[in-house]
Amino acid sequence: xxxxxxxxxxxxxxxxxxxxxxxxxxxxxxxxxxxxxxxxxxxxxxxxxxxxxxxxxxxxxxxxxxxxxxxxxxxxxxxxxxxxxxxxxxxxxxxxxxxxxxxxxxxxxxxxxxxxxxxxxxxxxxxxxxxxxxxxxxxxxxxxxxxxxxxxxxxxxxxxxxxxxxxxxxxxxxxxxxxxxxxxxxxxxxxxxxxxxxxxxxxxxxxxxxxxxxxxxxxxxxxxxxxxxxxxxxxxxxxxxxxxxxxxxxxxxxxxxxxxxxxxxxxxxxxxxxxxxxxxxxxxxxxxxxxxxxxxxxxxxxxxxxxxxxxxxxxxxxxxxxxxxxxxxxxxxxxxxxxxxxxxxxxxxxxxxxxxxxxxxxxxxxxxxxxxxxxxxxxxxxxxxxxxxxxxxxxx
Amino acid sequence: xxxxxxxxxxxxxxxxxxxxxxxxxxxxxxxxxxxxxxxxxxxxxxxxxxxxxxxxxxxxxxxxxxxxxxxxxxxxxxxxxxxxxxxxxxxxxxxxxxxxxxxxxxxxxxxxxxxxxxxxxxxxxxxxxxxxxxxxxxxxxxxxxxxxxxxxxxxxxxxxxxxxxxxxxxxxxxxxxxxxxxxxxxxxxxxxxxxxxxxxxxxxxxxxxxxxxxxxxxxxxxxxxxxxxxxxxxxxxxxxxxxxxxxxxxxxxxxxxxxxxxxxxxxxxxxxxxxxxxxxxxxxxxxxxxxxxxxxxxxxxxxxxxxxxxxxxxxxxxxxxxxxxxxxxxxxxxxxxxxxxxxxxxxxxxxxxxxxxxxxxxxxxxxxxxxxxxxxxxxxxxxxxxxxxxxxxxxx
Numbered sequence: 001x002x003x004x005x006x007x008x009x010x011x012x013x014x015x016x017x018x019x020x021x022x023x024x025x026x027x028x029x030x031x032x033x034x035x036x037x038x039x040x041x042x043x044x045x046x047x048x049x050x051x052x053x054x055x056x057x058x059x060x061x062x063x064x065x066x067x068x069x070x071x072x073x074x075x076x077x078x079x080x081x082x083x084x085x086x087x088x089x090x091x092x093x094x095x096x097x098x099x100x101x102x103x104x105x106x107x108x109x110x111x112x113x114x115x116x117x118x119x120x121x122x123x124x125x126x127x128x129x130x131x132x133x134x135x136x137x138x139x140x141x142x143x144x145x146x147x148x149x150x151x152x153x154x155x156x157x158x159x160x161x162x163x164x165x166x167x168x169x170x171x172x173x174x175x176x177x178x179x180x181x182x183x184x185x186x187x188x189x190x191x192x193x194x195x196x197x198x199x200x201x202x203x204x205x206x207x208x209x210x211x212x213x214x215x216x217x218x219x220x221x222x223x224x225x226x227x228x229x230x231x232x233x234x235x236x237x238x239x240x241x242x243x244x245x246x247x248x249x250x251x252x253x254x255x256x257x258x259x260x261x262x263x264x265x266x267x268x269x270x271x272x273x274x275x276x277x278x279x280x281x282x283x284x285x286x287x288x289x290x291x292x293x294x295x296x297x298x299x300x301x302x303x304x305x306x307x308x309x310x311x312x313x314x315x316x317x318x319x320x321x322x323x324x325x326x327x328x329x330x331x332x333x334x335x336x337x338x339x340x341x342x343x344x345x346x347x348x349x350x351x352x353x354x355x356x357x358x359x360x361x362x363x364x365x366x367x368x369x370x371x372x373x374x375x376x377x378x379x380x381x382x383x384x385x386x387x388x389x390x391x392x393x394x395x396x
Numbered sequence: 397x398x399x400x401x402x403x404x405x406x407x408x409x410x411x412x413x414x415x416x417x418x419x420x421x422x423x424x425x426x427x428x429x430x431x432x433x434x435x436x437x438x439x440x441x442x443x444x445x446x447x448x449x450x451x452x453x454x455x456x457x458x459x460x461x462x463x464x465x466x467x468x469x470x471x472x473x474x475x476x477x478x479x480x481x482x483x484x485x486x487x488x489x490x491x492x493x494x495x496x497x498x499x500x501x502x503x504x505x506x507x508x509x510x511x512x513x514x515x516x517x518x519x520x521x522x523x524x525x526x527x528x529x530x531x532x533x534x535x536x537x538x539x540x541x542x543x544x545x546x547x548x549x550x551x552x553x554x555x556x557x558x559x560x561x562x563x564x565x566x567x568x569x570x571x572x573x574x575x576x577x578x579x580x581x582x583x584x585x586x587x588x589x590x591x592x593x594x595x596x597x598x599x600x601x602x603x604x605x606x607x608x609x610x611x612x613x614x615x616x617x618x619x620x621x622x623x624x625x626x627x628x629x630x631x632x633x634x635x636x637x638x639x640x641x642x643x644x645x646x647x648x649x650x651x652x653x654x655x656x657x658x659x660x661x662x663x664x665x666x667x668x669x670x671x672x673x674x675x676x677x678x679x680x681x682x683x684x685x686x687x688x689x690x691x692x693x694x695x696x697x698x699x700x701x702x703x704x705x706x707x708x709x710x711x712x713x714x715x716x717x718x719x720x721x722x723x724x725x726x727x728x729x730x731x732x733x734x735x736x737x738x739x740x741x742x743x744x745x746x747x748x749x750x751x752x753x754x755x756x757x758x759x760x761x762x763x764x765x766x767x768x769x770x771x772x773x774x775x776x777x778x779x780x781x782x783x784x785x786x787x788x789x790x791x792x
Contacts, residue, residue, distance in 0.1 A: 046726045047715030047742065077711055079743030121708020122744055224695045224709070225716050298694065298779075299620045299787055306788030312517020313620070315473055319443030320621050330442045346443065347475030348518055383694075383788075385781050391695055392702030392779075 002162030004146035005173035006196035008032050008236025011145035013152030016133025018072025018119075018126060024152035026133030027069040029192050030097065030141055035237030038064035039205040040114065041212050043229035049076035050086040051115040052228060058090070058111050059232070062201025065112035067192055067232055068093045068137075069153050070130055071177070073119040076227040085125050086115050092131050096138040116190045116230045118155055118177060150175035153190055156390060158266055163258035165251040170197040170239040172248075174255040178221075178263050189263060191216070191231040193255055197243035199235045207248040208233040215256040218288065218378045221267040222387070223296040231256075264379045265361075269386025272304050274363045279375040286326035287376035290367065293317045295380035304363055305382035309355035311335045311342045318367055328369035336366040398558030400542035401569035402592035404428050404632025407541035409548030412529025414468025414515075414522060420548035422529030423465040425588050426493065426537055431633030434460035435601040436510065437608045439625035445472035446482040447511040448624060454486070454507050455628070458597025461508035463588055463628055464489045464533075465549050466526055467573070469515040472623040481521050482511050488527050492534040512586045512626045514551055514573060546571035549586055552786060554662055559654035561647040566593040566635040568644075570651040574617075574659045585659060587612070587627040589651055593639035595631045603644040604629040611652040614684065614774045617663040618783070619692045627652075660775045661757075665782025668700050670759045675771040682722035683772035686763065689713045691776035700759055701778040705751035707731045707738045714763055724765035732762040 004011050011029045018025040031038075040059045042052050058064065068089060075082050090113040097108040117125070140148070150160035157177050165172045178189025193208070212231055233252065243251070264273045276294045281287035294300060297317040303310035314335050335343035340354045357363060363382075381387075400407050407425045414421040427434075436455040438448050454460065464485060471478050486509040493504040513521070536544070546556035553573050561568045574585025589604070608627055629648065639647070660669045672690045677683035690696060693713040699706035710731050731739035736751045738744075753759060759778075777783075 045712060045715040046717070046719065047711045047729070048726070074708070077708060077739060077742050077744065079741070082743075121706075121712065122739065122748075124744070222694045224693055224712065227708075227712050227715060297620055298618045298783075302784050302787035305784065308788065310517075312470070312473060312623075315443045316441060316517065316620065316623050319441040319623060321442070323442065330444070333443070343473060343518065345475070346473050347478075348473065348520075352518075383784055385784050387694075388698050388701065388779055388781050388784055391698035392704065 002146040002150055002164060002173045002175045003029055003192055003194045004143055005164045006171045006194045006236065008196050008238030009194050010141040010143055011149040012137040012140035012142060013148030014133055014136040014140055016136065017129040018070055024148060025070055025072045026130065026137050027149035027152040028134065028137035028141060029067045029149060031065055031234045031236050033236055035198065035235060036063045036065050037199055037201050037204050037235035038062060039201060039208045039233045041208055041231045043226055045225050045227050047227050049074050049117060049228040050078060050083040051075055051117045052230060053083065054086045054090065055114045055230060058114055063112065064114050064234060065108045066093055066097060067114045067116065068134060069116040069190060071118050071153055071155050073117060073123055073125045074121045074228050075117040075125050076121040078124050082124060085127055088127065089130060090115055092134050096134060114232055118153065118190050118228055121227060146173065146175065153177040156268055161259050161262040163255045165254040167251055169241040170195060170243060172251040172255045174259050176259040176263060189229055191259060193233045193252060195235045196237065196239040197235060197241055197248060198237040199243055199248055203245045203248060204233050204235055206245050207252050210249045211252040211256045215253060215260040219260045219264055220292055220295045220378055220380050221264065264381060267381040268390045269384045270381030271384050272363050272382040273361055274304055274365060274380050274382065275377050276365045276380065277375060277377040278367045278369060280369040280371055281374040282327050282372035284374045284376055287374050288378060290318055290321050290326050290369065291376055291378035293321050294365065294367065295378045298383055301380065301383035304357065305384045307357035309337045309342055309352045309357060311337060311352065314365060314367065315343060315346065328371040332370040334368040338364055398542040398546055398560060398569045398571045399425055399588055399590045400539055401560045402567045402590045402632065404592050404634030405590050406537040406539055407545040408533040408536035408538060409544030410529055410532040410536055412532065413525040414466055420544060421466055421468040422526065422533050423545035423548035424530065424533035424537060425463045425545060427461055427630045427632050429632055431594065431631060432459045432461050433595055433597050433600050433631035434458060435597060435604045435629045437604055437627045439622055441621050441623050443623050445470050445513060445624040446474060446479040447471055447513045448626060449479065450482045450486065451510045451626060454510055459508065460510050460630060461504045462489055462493060463510045463512065464530060465512040465586060467514050467549055467551050469513060469519055469521045470517045470624050471513040471521050472517040474520050478520060481523055484523065485526060486511055488530050492530060510628055514549065514586050514624055517623060542569065542571065549573040552664055557655050557658040559651045561650040563647055565637040566591060566639060568647040568651045570655050572655040572659060585625055587655060589629045589648055591631045592633065592635035593631060593637055593644060594633040595639055595644055599641045599644060600629050600631055602641050603648050606645045607648040607652045611649060611656040615656045615659055616688055616691045616774055616776050617660065660777060663777040664786045665780045666777030667780050668759050668778040669757055670700055670761060670776050670778065671773050672761045672776065673771060673773040674763045674765060676765040676767055677770040678723050678768035680770045680772055683770050684774060686714055686717050686722050686765065687772055687774035689717050690761065690763065691774045694779050697776065697779035700753065701780045703753035705733045705738055705748045705753060707733060707748065710761060710763065711739060711742065724767040728766040730764040734760055
């Protein structure tokens with residue numbers, strides 16, 4: 001049930017006709033409180049979709065009542081009209097949710113509604129279909145609606161991604177979508193995380209930023225950062241249990257780490273999930289940068305698709321990171337692939353024939369810089385025929 | 397004839413058995429003078445092949461008598477033994493060329509021999525085969541040997557790349573190889589440029605750096621910078637005509653621009669050559685950085701393979717460049733693909749259906765930042781099934 005596992009939340013996912021497949025494409029998540037704490041981490045792309053601009057503003061007060069999400073269109077690069085569409089969507093959600101309000105405090109304003117969209121850039125949304133979908137979703141809201149919501153935000157995702165972390169008296173649930181255009185920059189796709197812990201906005205924000213920095217931000221499927229990336233944390237306080245920033249960060253990280261791993265496992269056309277770990281770095285940032293240089297090498301990614309432990313392509317990628325960014329002695333580099341140290345001190349190590357890449361989907365690469373004590377892992381996928389096919393044959 | 401078009405040069409290309417194909421794999425280029433001016437631009441990768449380390453040192457006096465090049469092995473990440481192999485190769489070339497020396501001044505030292513290697517990283521060279529190849533190449537040196545030399549440096553190149561620029565009384569000739577692992581960083585492959593103009597080392601160095609900066613450095617086939625990239629300029633002075641830095645730069649640029657364009661046209665598995673031009677930038681550097689962000693987007697490159705003018709992937713890539721690197725207003729972005737302005741002021745422009753990508757191999761993308769007067773073009777290729785195939789099915 002993911003996002004509806006914590007108390008205080010209802011969700012729904014319905015088919016509104018935005019997706020040509022006819023599948024679910026509108027999701028609604030409602031926080032019934034008693035608290036309405038919210039935080040968001042948004043794409044750092046300078047080209048930002050209308051819903052990203054909207055959500056940044058709407059969440060700035062640390063509170064939100066609902067999130068509406070649609071697949072079937074990113075509403076990015078759609079000009080002032082596209083922003084008006086997002087605004088109208090939020091207003092419609094607010095009106096529908098206010099219809100059953102028992103007291104004035106239960107009334108929802110447009111500024112309490114966060115909006116996420118995903119799909120093709122540069123096309124206006126079919127607003128009739130979307131608003132109809134909002135009505136249907138509002139009618140379908142249920143305390144076990146998490147599965148349907150997670151299904152509705154899929155685009156090229158072959159499966160929905162959900163995760164739950166249980167704690168004593170409270171929990172964290174999450175859902176995410178993302179199969180391509182996955183790259184770091186704070187948040188890398190759409191994700192909604194819920195918790196019934198009692199937390200203040202500052203704690204929610206700190207926990208979410210910390211969790212995304214070490215999980216979603218370390219997934220780099222294809223080096224392409226989206227215009228719509230959004231990760232939202234909603235806290236209902238329904239458990240009555242207060243969570244401090246450390247406990248909340250740990251639980252949210254558990255959920256986002258699981259979701260991030262699920263994203264990698266379902267990346268467009270991939271046949272291998274690759275964990276590139278850089279050890280012996282001077283700082284965490286240096287380790288991440290070096291790992292990312294490897295995960296962005298098309299030659300390396302294509303070699304892994306061919307089950308070829310071509311470590312020359314790894315060291316060549318490591319060598320492109322400037323010295324001021326990641327100090328290390330290039331002559332000291334060690335590279336280990338699936339446990340076999342194929343490169344020692346930048347020279348030939350164990351025979352590459354000892355590496356078996358065909359045996360499993362998961363591949364581990366460890367690069368030791370021998371320059372310090374910091375380390376980091378970045379996940380990516382291999383570069384395959386299916387990736388090229390999915391991203392050339394279809395507009396998305 | 398390319399590199400043997402200018403007077404004062406002999407060259408050869410022979411099959412030494414380094415390449416499994418049995419094709420030519422050792423090239424020798426000799427500058428018979430009267431001058432032996434030389435300059436080189438080398439990879440900025442921190443992991444440097446033995447021949448790159450050698451050549452940097454050998455050319456530091458501004459002079460060289462010969463260049464020996466081999467395909468069939470990069471001699472990178474081969475440790476001290478690999479460096480000894482390069483040293484031994486240079487000594488062998490020096491000894492062979494000195495055998496026929498008429499006067500002591502005609503004697504060649506190992507420090508007068510530049511070395512280039514290309515092929516798989518992490519394997520020692522077959523030195524018996526290579527030194528035998530040097531003997532054969534020395535015996536085959538000819539004033540019309542440019543074609544054979546250009547053929548011998550090919551790896552996955554389907555054709556050899558050569559170019560000549562004629563001037564009044566002097567000329568510039570060039571050859572290059574490179575089909576994958578092509579990315580900027582000062583030089584992107586192996587290339588030898590020759591001229592019979594009379595030039596001093598400082599002029600040669602300045603002209604070569606200026607020419608590579610605006611040509612080879614603006615080819616970015618797959619974002620992967622090699623450990624072996626080397627561009628060498630040799631000047632014999634045999635024409636007796638002095639060339640100033642401006643004239644020399646223009647002529648060398650003419651040759652390197654042609655070679656760069658040939659590299660793009662023969663990039664591994666590509667079906668489209670894509671010129672990404674960024675206009676309205678505040679500086680040339682900003683224009684290049686933005687263009688490079690687009691040329692490195694796998695999603696954009698895959699869309700072009702699918703003949704899909706998916707401009708959302710272009711603006712998404714443009715948006716990843718930080719503001720301090722390239723100041724511009726994201727809401728002002730225009731994008732034109734093959735002459736059709738599909739994106740205007742970050743919004744929807746002309747219908748994307750008007751863009752015909754299937755009609756020709758060449759694709760032009762123009763991104764107008766509307767922030768200044770600087771512009772730059774970076775060339776890349778589409779991301780195709782054949783690229784994945786060539787780089788997954790074969791170690792190279």
